[in-house]
Amino acid sequence: MSKFDYFVVFAEMRTGSNFLEANLNAFDGIVCHGEAFNPHFIGYPNKDNILGVSKAQRDENANHLIDTIKAHSEGLGGFRYFHDHDPRVLDIALSDPRCAKIVLTRNPVDSYVSWKIAQATGQWKLTNVKNARSETVAFNAEEFENHLTALQEFQIFLLNSLQKTGQTAFYVAYEDLQDVDVMNGLSAFLGTDARLEALDKTLKKQNPASISEKVSNFDAMERALTRLDRFNLSRTPNFEPRRGAMIPQYIAAADTPLMYMPIKGGPEAAVAEWLARLDGAPVMEGFTQKTVRQWKRSNPGHRAFTVVRHPLARAHAAFCTHILGLEGGPVYGEIRKTLRQMFKVPIPKDTPPSEAYDDDAHRAAFLSFLSFLKANVQAQTAIRVDNSWASQWAVVQGFSNFATPDIIIREDQLPLDLAYLAASVGRTDAPDFASVTDPFADRLARIYDAELEKASNDAYSRDYMSFGFDAWRA
Numbered sequence: 001m002s003k004f005d006y007f008v009v010f011a012e013m014r015t016g017s018n019f020l021e022a023n024l025n026a027f028d029g030i031v032c033h034g035e036a037f038n039p040h041f042i043g044y045p046n047k048d049n050i051l052g053v054s055k056a057q058r059d060e061n062a063n064h065l066i067d068t069i070k071a072h073s074e075g076l077g078g079f080r081y082f083h084d085h086d087p088r089v090l091d092i093a094l095s096d097p098r099c100a101k102i103v104l105t106r107n108p109v110d111s112y113v114s115w116k117i118a119q120a121t122g123q124w125k126l127t128n129v130k131n132a133r134s135e136t137v138a139f140n141a142e143e144f145e146n147h148l149t150a151l152q153e154f155q156i157f158l159l160n161s162l163q164k165t166g167q168t169a170f171y172v173a174y175e176d177l178q179d180v181d182v183m184n185g186l187s188a189f190l191g192t193d194a195r196l197e198a199l200d201k202t203l204k205k206q207n208p209a210s211i212s213e214k215v216s217n218f219d220a221m222e223r224a225l226t227r228l229d230r231f232n233l234s235r236t237p238n239f240e241p242r243r244g245a246m247i248p249q250y251i252a253a254a255d256t257p258l259m260y261m262p263i264k265g266g267p268e269a270a271v272a273e274w275l276a277r278l279d280g281a282p283v284m285e286g287f288t289q290k291t292v293r294q295w296k297r298s299n300p301g302h303r304a305f306t307v308v309r310h311p312l313a314r315a316h317a318a319f320c321t322h323i324l325g326l327e328g329g330p331v332y333g334e335i336r337k338t339l340r341q342m343f344k345v346p347i348p349k350d351t352p353p354s355e356a357y358d359d360d361a362h363r364a365a366f367l368s369f370l371s372f373l374k375a376n377v378q379a380q381t382a383i384r385v386d387n388s389w390a391s392q393w394a395v396v397q398g399f400s401n402f403a404t405p406d407i408i409i410r411e412d413q414l415p416l417d418l419a420y421l422a423a424s425v426g427r428t429d430a431p432d433f434a435s436v437t438d439p440f441a442d443r444l445a446r447i448y449d450a451e452l453e454k455a456s457n458d459a460y461s462r463d464y465m466s467f468g469f470d471a472w473r474a
Contacts, residue, residue: 062088261405305406306396315373
């Protein structure tokens with residue numbers, strides 16, 4: 001019994017997928033049906049069906065075509081799939097271990113230039129070199145970066161999907177397509193006994209000249225490519241645990257269609273109080289996914305928002321609330337104990353601290369806590385990354401697992417942006433926002449210096465970068 005029911009060639013335009021398909025079809029018992037799920041045609045531009053399944057039938061039910069290919073192909077059937085083809089196919093094929101995955105790649109600069117030439121000449125295949133058309137094209141840096149980003153994102157998605165389902169793929173580079181042994185190895189991977197003595201030579205390589213001869217602004221292309229971070233050296237490493245959408249914490253005004261998606265450690269109470277004053281009634285709380293959807297359907301034109309606080313002020317508020325026990329916040333006793341014993345954070349034994357705990361002691365303890373946060377947020381400690389000090393970037397990313405906020409407000413812009421939000425849903429009579437949002441700001445101001453700012457930036461570099469934060473007292 002064959003280990004596969006069908007196969008998919010994951011490729012892109014101008015990667016050699018036509019040539020690969022021609023050689024797959026040269027094997028007895030293997031049939032590739034072209035771009036079966038291209039949204040603009042079925043299989044090939046001049047065809048109206050695959051194995052009797054029309055484009056309309058395919059568009060109505062993607063599974064129907066896949067089942068037909070599995071059942072009716074002469075041997076093992078499959079098709080080519082590009083990143084912009086019918087996305088339903090990914091849900092069907094990637095999780096199916098009975099689907100063989102073939103991943104075809106090519107140097108993205110070569111594929112981009114080849115694509116530009118094909119666009120200019122209108123020649124997408126070449127079977128007779130006498131008919132070859134040539135054109136010199138211009139390199140567009142922005143267009144190429146978009147091309148490269150799309151390719152990389154799709155390749156990463158494929159890799160991660162296969163990893164998560166315990167599968168592997170047969171990887172083929174453009175250069176491998178001329179190697180008959182590699183093609184025979186692909187046939188073996190697919191579980192067939194057929195082997196080729198020579199490759200199908202029907203299709204000819206287009207534009208065999210060097211890249212410098214095909215690009216009119218080659219010098220500009222070289223300069224543009226040197227600016228690309230090929231090895232992603234400028235990335236901010238992120239090992240922080242992914243977070244959920246935290247829907248039960250959402251808050252909505254009683255009548256006005258505004259929903260607040262709070263980030264712990266921010267001005268939650270102050271914003272909730274403003275929403276209550278907006279309608280003169282208690283806010284709506286305790287949402288679930290179902291009730292959020294119901295609220296959105298019953299409130300056309302709704303707006304959702306969240307508020308980000310400066311990372312240093314937010315870490316300080318979490319420290320004062322949950323570690324020192326100030327302002328009556330819930331104290332994390334076990335974490336306090338671990339901070340004192342394992343991380344040597346010089347926090348007082350009493351909560352809240354006695355009068356002997358002065359500003360110098362507070363600064364030393366908070367600086368040590370920031371050092372702990374740098375390791376904790378990157379999942380390098382055994383202590384949970386609490387919602388009160390998790391990076392705001394991770395929290396907002398967690399929101400997007402369900403729904404993204406329409407607007408992200410900085411805490412220092414609350415009066416202006418809340419007035420704008422209210423006006424956007426017809427409430428030009430909204431009350432002023434004049435609440436004190438950070439009860440610990442004065443205490444932080446007394447101890448603030450460049451060393452604390454740097455420690456905060458070390459712990460929350462992604463927040464500083466993503467939300468454009470400058471120094472707290474810039």
